[in-house]
Amino acid sequence: MDRKNELKDCLNKEIGLFSEFNGLVENLKSSVMDRNWVKLEQEIKGLNQTAAKIDKIEQKRHTCVRELKQVLGIPEKESVQKVFSSLESKDKNEIVQLNTQLKMEIIRVRSTSNGLNHFLRNVSLLLQSIIGAVLPYTKGKLYSRKGKVTENSPDSVMINKQL
16 A cells, blocks of 8 residues: 555544544533442543544655655755645645545534533532532641641641641
8 A cells, every 4th residue: 555545544543433432421420410430430441542543544654745745855844835836736635635634524523522621620610619608617728747838628627726
């Protein structure tokens, strides 16, 4: 398989993996909302496995681009766009289209992940405010076992302020 077809194959696989990753993030969000912790753990394992596959195929894609640069006589420091512009019209159009699809999938994953992060942050703030209202005396300084001042978190409860 020549390097151009190998690059196309890498881009197609990476697009599919990012699409799969996005679906897993959506499932993770629904598991959190449903409080299905068993399913949540399975989703996290799936995310980790898919992320490892993405990393592997991304390294392969970078290798393909590096090899294409060598074949085309393009300096290593030049951008990927320079490689694309040096290809034949048919290959160039297909690879540019695949690269654009990959960027769109990455943006979709970022958007979904940011939505999940905002949701989790809001739930955490809500829980902290509820605990602050129910247990108002947890507002004093808390110290770690080493004697350093630590942040007050929802799982920290001050039982007695005096020794």
